[in-house]
Amino acid sequence: MDSLQDILGKKDFTPPDEIAVVKEYIERRYKSPSRVRVERDVVIVRVPSSALAATLQLEQIALIDSCQLTKKLIIRSGR
Numbered sequence: 001m002d003s004l005q006d007i008l009g010k011k012d013f014t015p016p017d018e019i020a021v022v023k024e025y026i027e028r029r030y031k032s033p034s035r036v037r038v039e040r041d042v043v044i045v046r047v048p049s050s051a052l053a054a055t056l057q058l059e060q061i062a063l064i065d066s067c068q069l070t071k072k073l074i075i076r077s078g079r
Helices: 004-010 017-030 050-058 060-067
Strands: 035-038 042-047 072-077
Touching (some): 017 035, 042 050, 050 060, 050 072
16 A cells, blocks of 8 residues: 555646636736636636626637637636
8 A cells, every 4th residue: 555655746736737828818818816726627717806707708718719728617706
């Protein structure tokens, strides 16, 4: 049986590329901070205002194409 240190030593803790790409897209286009989390087959984007969330929802296809996302995109508002 492997020790906990061996298991964690093999794990790659670098964030997925989708996080940086989506954050940069929102920052560049809307000058707004965002929090992006990647789970198994979902990218969850959280932005501070509901107006921005609604705008991103309307432009969801453009965001997916621009960032080349292959996972489902969920957009939420709030902190």
